[in-house]
């Protein structure tokens with residue numbers, strides 16, 4: 001199977017067999033909207049080679065990429081200059097836009113329970129592909145999509161117009177929502193957000209829903225589906241599935257590499273631990289809970305040149321870090337530094353999670369008001385995490401946290 005139509009059949013089968021699309025209306029959208037129109041090129045990495053390579057139309061590799069259910073990186077460091085540079089070799093940098101994995105998009109579109117007459121705001125236009133799927137289902141008049149990057153919005157508009165779709169697109173910071181077109185029945189973000197923006201609650205119709213991939217620094221992959229109720233509160237569970245997105249473009253956050261570059265000069269606390277790092281960086285189990293309690297962390301593997309044991313580095317945007325090693329005799333050593341004590345906090349979270357019976361992510365939920373947000377287990381009255389480290393309210397500044405007063409029963413405050 002090599003031509004585009006055969007690859008498209010494989011792609012649709014993958015979505016159906018993977019169980020991500022069951023609604024015929026979404027299946028029709030995925031069948032009819034050509035992803036290749038929205039992704040004329042993408043960047044890729046090769047194992048053990050630094051930098052990004054460009055994969056362009058009409059190469060075979062490009063065709064297979066755009067016909068796959070993989071996420072494809074479409075922009076590096078927020079500039080198109082990298083496309084031209086990548087034609088002459090590798091480029092270095094951070095991915096700033098992508099065409100999200102269609103399987104994840106499908107999962108989110110179904111989970112958001114979108115009906116034919118709904119007015120939807122998408123935050124994170126990117127290539128425009130998801131906006132096209134929404135237009136196919138709802139009609140362009142019901143679709144608003146915003147992205148912080150003016151060039152991306154411009155290009156998405158051209159690609160959508162080429163298919164005959166003219167939704168309302170705008171270059172805007174998604175954390176403020178989009179008041180001009182409110183109220184919305186659904187707000188769906190395809191970018192990681194460090195909390196539920198108050199503006200989204202205000203701009204969603206009563207009974208409407210907000211689907212937020214939470215960005216907790218690392219790869220917790222938590223997606224919350226909240227329903228907005230009459231008291232200006234939104235609440236709902238985390239989806240059972242893992243879904244990680246690139247973070248909001250925000251200034252002042254150190255990446256894992258930035259943090260690592262500072263470490264040599266710092267004092268570190270060193271001690272033994274009996275918690276294997278594999279249990280922490282385990283997306284299928286504990287990692288989401290560690291991220292909720294600590295505020296999240298990036299994970300990086302590193303093999304020293306001096307023949308020492310492999311190191312696993314966990315870093316936070318404020319420069320906090322921990323480095324875990326398992327020595328040949330089985331001893332596990334952790335070093336910690338920066339403003340916080342990340343491994344101590346992870347161990348506390350792990351003990352709590354064990355005591356709770358290792359609950360899965362879908363047993364947790366979030367309640368958000370424009371002023372505060374908190375995490376509960378099984379039922380909104382069973383508030384578990386009020387930690388200022390866990391969530392921020394981006395509408396009020398990315399680094400500002402709000403502490404919940406808490407009148408609920410069974411209150412177990414494990415804030416750190």
Ligand SMILES: C[S@@+](CC[C@H](N)C(=O)[O-])C[C@H]1O[C@@H](n2cnc3c(N)ncnc32)[C@H](O)[C@@H]1O
Nearest residue numbers: 097124125126127130147148174190191248249
């Ligand atoms: C994963 S991509 C979105 C993929 C897109 N839905 C598609 O179908 O191609 C995430 C997008 O979020 C955008 N973004 C980042 N920070 C943002 C912000 N503060 N407000 C709005 N969009 C933002 C990025 O520019 C990027 O294009």
